[in-house]
Amino acid sequence: MADLSRLSLNTATTKAWTLAEAVDGAARAGLPAVGLWRDRVAEAGLENAARIVADAGLRVSSLCRGGFMTAADEAGKAAALDDNKAAIVEAATLGTRELVMVVGGLGAASAPGGPALPDGDRDLVAARQRVADRVADLAPFAAEHDVRIVLEPLHPIFAADRAVLSTMKQCLDLAEQFPAETVGVVVDTYHVWWDPDLREQIARAGAQGRIASYQVCDWLLPLATDALLSRGFMGDGYIDFPTITSWIAGTGYTGDVEVEIFNQQIWDAPGDETIATMAQRYDTLVRPYL
Template identity: 65%
Template sequence: MSAPSADLSRCSLNTATVKHASLTEAVEAAAAAGMGGVGLWRHQVQEHGAETARKIVEDAGLHVTSLCRGGFLTASTDEGVRDAIAENTRAFEEAAGVGTREVVFVVGGLPGSSPEAPPSPGTDRDVVATRARVADRLADLAPIAAQHDVRIVLEPLHPMFAADRAVVSTLGQALDLAAPFDPSTVGVVVDTYHVWWDPALQDSIARAGREGRIAGYQVCDWNLPFATTALNSRGHVGDGYIDFATVSSWVRDAGYTGDVETEIFNEGIWAAPPVETARTVAERYAEHVAPHL
């Protein structure tokens, strides 16, 4: 199977898509497929150190398109607040070290929640107060991000993850949270898996473009039936229900000219050889996304 002939300079492999590959294996797979970049996860950067991780990417002729992930801003205790500020400061340092400005933030769920689990005793169910704490932490962290010349990139997650992963569910909510801050310091990412369903999506993407806040475009498909873990129900572009032509054209019309990351959580895809997965990512990008950008 040969690599697609389309321009892949904006195509990026988020390394979560090849979860079981080493950093070097993931980077080599992306380069072999003809992509321009990779999105990194913090555990990989920490494993190698930022300087070495950056060198691995650059030696392959690629660049780092984003760093995943910061956030988790919903703690209600003084200790939790201090920990969140300290951990996100480390994320900013790592992003600067690997050469990306974009730090993707998942804001966190209700305090006391655990992923895919029932509420523990004492879980705070006040979602309004929890969202208010997200705004407070952004006010704490935005100046620190600016000091490191990086950007907080808010990622709204599908509402089914509101309890345990992100109390911010729509692009409009993310933009409202970003509004008090300079667009170079707080932006948003459009992740098709999480926002494709939103009836206000076209208007929200247009607003994000007007405000200069689109810091990333992530693509993968919405597959049914769900996997045992809903988070792992993402699929290759073109295998599910998302209209990539329309969403990509909205992103284009909003003025976005940056990288397009494919980020997939899927046990079956993780089990495939990384080179095969990267080649499929490139082919699907060339077929379903690139013509509409």
């Protein structure tokens, strides 16, 4: 019998399921935790979602996602603060400290296929500064609610449209300006596996107590038409899970390991099969190295 005591199902992996179905599926498979997306929480209603998870005896490993805070105009800044404060309250209500942040892309570029970029919107350095400014704005509110702002470095393929933070080092350089209880980082193998600096930055994050979540899924080729959906089960792609997992374990990380896969073929499969496969891969490629 596999030891699944640290394995968490992110609800994005079983996209066809409602929150209640995902919680049932995870519990049925013997998983102790779920990572929740806000859309599924909203659908169920916040209080109800919290009750569903608690009644099943599961913990919430993280809430996805806050972020998208690169807007340069006052209305955009205010909207980002409002939305992220709401997300902080949701995380607290759901009983997780970890609010994962996809920080946003290059201003108007956040809407691919949208209108041409205004001049200033290609200024990556300025967009990153706006992220730092918004994190500073939000940190006191997060601390009051005992929720951690978890910065997620996204693969550089998403630097234009989703996240101007691309590396662990960048996220840690920003996080370090705040207490470890208030700003952390998530290590998602899909986004960071290629980083030549990964071992060192995982060690740094661990030493500071900032690893809020370890998320695992594989890098598949060829890329899906929507690159976001090129994530796969561990072992189906190019990522060296034993090595990266041993780096995580080397920091003394004792938290959950979340599986978050966006992949149309997996979404089209029955949820119970998906959980069975991810548990089997976890048991082979991840758990032995934890």
